[in-house]
Amino acid sequence: MPMPDWLSIRRDKQIPAEEAGLWEKCPSCGEVLYSKDVEANLSVCSKCGYHFRMHAYDRINSLVDDDFVEIGADILPGDPLGWVDKRPYPQKLEADREKSKLSEGIVTGLAAIEGFPVALGVMDFSFRGGTMGTVVGERVTNLFEEARRRRLPCIVFTASGGARMEEGMLALAQMAKTTQAVERFMNDGNFYMSVLTDPTTGGVSASFAFQADIIIAEARAAIGFAGRRVIEQTIRQKLPDNFQTAEFLLEKGHVDVVAPRPRIRETLVRMLDYAVDRRRILSVLKAVPEFALG
Amino acid sequence: MPMPDWLSIRRDKQIPAEEAGLWEKCPSCGEVLYSKDVEANLSVCSKCGYHFRMHAYDRINSLVDDDFVEIGADILPGDPLGWVDKRPYPQKLEADREKSKLSEGIVTGLAAIEGFPVALGVMDFSFRGGTMGTVVGERVTNLFEEARRRRLPCIVFTASGGARMEEGMLALAQMAKTTQAVERFMNDGNFYMSVLTDPTTGGVSASFAFQADIIIAEARAAIGFAGRRVIEQTIRQKLPDNFQTAEFLLEKGHVDVVAPRPRIRETLVRMLDYAVDRRRILSVLKAVPEFALG
Amino acid sequence: MNLIVEREKSFEGLEQRIQELRSRGGADAGAQIQRLESSYEELRREIFGNLTPWERVNMARHPRRPLANDYIALFDQFDELHGDRHFRDDPALVAGFSKLRGRRLMLIAQQKGRDVKENIRRNFGMVSPEGYRKASRLMTLASRLRLPIVTLVDTPGADPGIGSEERAQSEAIAGCLTALSKAGVPVVATIIGEGGSGGALALALADWVIMPQHSIYSVASPEGCASILWGDASRAAEAAERLCLTSNDLERFGIVDEVIAEPLGGAHRDTPAFTATVIEEIDAALRRLEVQSPEQLRERRYEKYRRIGSWQEDARRGIASAAT
Amino acid sequence: MNLIVEREKSFEGLEQRIQELRSRGGADAGAQIQRLESSYEELRREIFGNLTPWERVNMARHPRRPLANDYIALFDQFDELHGDRHFRDDPALVAGFSKLRGRRLMLIAQQKGRDVKENIRRNFGMVSPEGYRKASRLMTLASRLRLPIVTLVDTPGADPGIGSEERAQSEAIAGCLTALSKAGVPVVATIIGEGGSGGALALALADWVIMPQHSIYSVASPEGCASILWGDASRAAEAAERLCLTSNDLERFGIVDEVIAEPLGGAHRDTPAFTATVIEEIDAALRRLEVQSPEQLRERRYEKYRRIGSWQEDARRGIASAAT
Numbered sequence A, B: 001m002p003m004p005d006w007l008s009i010r011r012d013k014q015i016p017a018e019e020a021g022l023w024e025k026c027p028s029c030g031e032v033l034y035s036k037d038v039e040a041n042l043s044v045c046s047k048c049g050y051h052f053r054m055h056a057y058d059r060i061n062s063l064v065d066d067d068f069v070e071i072g073a074d075i076l077p078g079d080p081l082g083w084v085d086k087r088p089y090p091q092k093l094e095a096d097r098e099k100s101k102l103s104e105g106i107v108t109g110l111a112a113i114e115g116f117p118v119a120l121g122v123m124d125f126s127f128r129g130g131t132m133g134t135v136v137g138e139r140v141t142n143l144f145e146e147a148r149r150r151r152l153p154c155i156v157f158t159a160s161g162g163a164r165m166e167e168g169m170l171a172l173a174q175m176a177k178t179t180q181a182v183e184r185f186m187n188d189g190n191f192y193m194s195v196l197t198d199p200t201t202g203g204v205s206a207s208f209a210f211q212a213d214i215i216i217a218e219a220r221a222a223i224g225f226a227g228r229r230v231i232e233q234t235i236r237q238k239l240p241d242n243f244q245t246a247e248f249l250l251e252k253g254h255v256d257v258v259a260p261r262p263r264i265r266e267t268l269v270r271m272l273d274y275a276v277d278r279r280r281i282l283s284v285l286k287a288v289p290e291f292a293l294g
Numbered sequence C, D: 001m002n003l004i005v006e007r008e009k010s011f012e013g014l015e016q017r018i019q020e021l022r023s024r025g026g027a028d029a030g031a032q033i034q035r036l037e038s039s040y041e042e043l044r045r046e047i048f049g050n051l052t053p054w055e056r057v058n059m060a061r062h063p064r065r066p067l068a069n070d071y072i073a074l075f076d077q078f079d080e081l082h083g084d085r086h087f088r089d090d091p092a093l094v095a096g097f098s099k100l101r102g103r104r105l106m107l108i109a110q111q112k113g114r115d116v117k118e119n120i121r122r123n124f125g126m127v128s129p130e131g132y133r134k135a136s137r138l139m140t141l142a143s144r145l146r147l148p149i150v151t152l153v154d155t156p157g158a159d160p161g162i163g164s165e166e167r168a169q170s171e172a173i174a175g176c177l178t179a180l181s182k183a184g185v186p187v188v189a190t191i192i193g194e195g196g197s198g199g200a201l202a203l204a205l206a207d208w209v210i211m212p213q214h215s216i217y218s219v220a221s222p223e224g225c226a227s228i229l230w231g232d233a234s235r236a237a238e239a240a241e242r243l244c245l246t247s248n249d250l251e252r253f254g255i256v257d258e259v260i261a262e263p264l265g266g267a268h269r270d271t272p273a274f275t276a277t278v279i280e281e282i283d284a285a286l287r288r289l290e291v292q293s294p295e296q297l298r299e300r301r302y303e304k305y306r307r308i309g310s311w312q313e314d315a316r317r318g319i320a321s322a323a324t
């Protein structure tokens, strides 16, 4: 399957400059940065190391060797509750599709990273705050089921504000669905890594994000169960700056590794190299010829 | 197999009064107690509830329905290091045998408790401070292997100052030996309860004591890894009174239940009733006819 | 201020008046009592007969609503087990061996307090990582010993304190969900009061989920939802309307397998009878499930949650519509 | 005050003198150098050739003795993994994926510091419950991924602090022993310096235990033992005599499978060569073990420890004697 159009476009860096904006200001150090430089630097500020949020396809692009075979793209959201707040839910979805160039909060598919075939999921905060509705749950579940069938290692990049309110309990139940799929996948002896990016909270944090064999946190990412504001409201005091940061979690023993974005790919490759038996992979690939490696 | 002489004697309460001493003073409240009353009350002070240390056979006597089929009594200590401190190790063993009326720091065997056949081990602090040498390790291992063969639930009462110095690393290695035996026993789906009595520390605490499915602590017992004095020397300050007590451990989540000695038996029986399938037991008993139940 | 408690106050005068007339007796009292009672009944039916979602939220939080201990008292026996083996025993999560109609089982419940003092001790039913770790430890033990797992869910949500974050609340909840995924024994969950978000689901990944009529079970608290949507927590009633947190909604969505009708005015109007009914249904569910093999149980539980969602045909056609 | 360091000081003058003569050169220097060197060698052989147990204790604690990181540096690669997933990352226990001669493995080590500052951070190699829980988590992961486990043991003992007791040090150590019992992969342990009691054994329930000649491995620290026996920690040297904590003793007892001779004066006299030798032996052990199936490994490991002790025939005859 060829690369989706959107990915090809990003890869070729053919975004019209007037669309992307020529300059961006770093919200951390205030430096004004040339947008193309930022993008070339994996959306990390070249001055202070601030991590801008990264588009799911950009992320995929920065990781995979060649083609990315997307699966689950045909799974699209409904409006099970007939939700309306300021706007009807379908309108919000439409606006997010427009804004994010994504069909939902996660992109899932198969790819090779440095020659390692993997199942890969990348969440994107720009679609409904990366919240998990039934589509995110279904795509994640499909990904793990597909990875289990093919005995591929699975990698998921998380970025989420939690369960998606607009789908009510149907969204929350995705925690149960995904947890079961991950458990089944791991119980068969397969290898799973999660990469927690900014922010990873709520129902995603409390399900597949923290079930992994190896948990990598992207530097400076905010990670936790309850949101920072909820905690501050509850305890009625300001939280220290480093609270719920990746670095804080490393000290508290919650994650295996913290890595800045430019080192995430190499970290993943090193871990795959340790955890995955190349001989097994090759035999799997022979058995599933339709899965072409670049 | 009939009850060992010593147990029969204790059961019949035929200990000559001049031997046992007519009166005992409670070290907690100072009350002077009639020895026979203390014994009748499971060696608990009737005034303040202080738990005197209890002889292993008295303990067994207070638990089992009828006969106790001792196993491992023929496993006796050697002197592998040729140890001498103030006295040679064999002399210390001899003195402890005399004093404690025990051949080593644990008594192991098969019995029924309220109709539940069980494998039962009871440690006794009066023999070398309940330290685990190779005999304790071997008897515990034998007990779990026997229980595994017969698919019996296993109960071990711990009381130990840790590994036995006089047998050096041979003593420490018993932690590895017993842990493996317990793991194998539990991995087969069998049920294991430990009862931590005063004191349970060091190598016993850090092996089979804390491996159990259900951990019961006898009220007021001191339980921990490092001894109280070692910690005080390390941190150079006095520890709070309740530190390392059974009640402290309950609050800290280390043990399932704390029970005063008079309620230990009924607690064990209730747990067995939950955890053990009576139908399975009966089929086991049919298969092993030589194990007579009272 | 609980909405239902306020409503109940408006009946108090009427109830007292009926009582007085009854005790006084007399020739004309009979007719008067009948009249009053009929208007009393009418009023109650009018007010309680068709509760709005927000009223149900208040019912679920009613200070006299049956709590976990009211249900636990009806089991044949219960022996509490404590601790996560690592850090602390969490009093907000009560768990232990139990028996129901002679059937051995593992009971795991969120316990709110009845008064302020107990609520502080129980942290208002908000479970800390230690509580979830105690739960997953005992779920695993139950599975090992082949004991069915019965859970009682009643929490505003998982504890959101600093300590809970420091000790990895997310990991603890994921651990419970994993333990329930693995369990080769029947799992029956009952949402007895408030089913607050992931902190509730952690105990409710079950083969059979029972929900009393006026309990709620929600992806977010109405207050939290309102504050996110409109920056105004006082619009909680509106949020409650939208969240589909009532038993009827959730049965329709397949989140809940069985709804149990409550007495007019709520479960607390007749706690003994109502809790007994719930226990009856838990027993019935266990009876249906216990004939299944561990593999069957796991497989069917997997498939049950596998199906939940609204993406299916609707979504593939790109049409927004409620799932069946 | 380290005994060996003191001894080394007595050579310093002699070593300097030889250096001086060498650099100065001259006609008579050659003979003088030879004379000095031969007496230097003789002295060293006399002092280091036959160390007492207490001297070996000092050698094992020598400030320049190779530490875990000196060994880790010789592996092809090492990627540290952190944390117990619940409470803290313990810097006294260093663990992660590694490769040795291309072989993927899990490396788990106790890490002392080289200076005061690092020693405070590493807690002098005394591991807390979090460290042992990190270790058992990664042992279980290694077993899941079929990676052999290599451990490096160097600790005065498990951390005896208040916090460690509060967080169940015993349970954490038992957890490591259980994880190693379950592991269906080769386990090779090396006692690189101090093997202090249960805190050391927690990482050393292994298929193959390697011990450099002057490392120690003991049921109790000599100081602790002396303080228990005579109420006098300063009699540690006497206690060391009795504890049979040297490599030779332990090989005889079957506690240690392989002793590696150290250079005269101790491993730190030639750290690069010595650590390379140890790594060589670890590799050889892995090569021997990796052909075994998980079941074989577990079975043989079980039998290995099953046999350790001195009760056997001796005891049954009631005769006290050393085990073979």
Ligand SMILES: [Zn+2]
Pocket: A026, A027, A028, A029, A030, A031, A045, A046, A047, A048, A049, A050
């Ligand atoms: Zn910047």
Ligand SMILES: [Zn+2]
Pocket: B026, B027, B028, B029, B030, B031, B045, B046, B047, B048, B049, B050
């Ligand atoms: Zn007393």
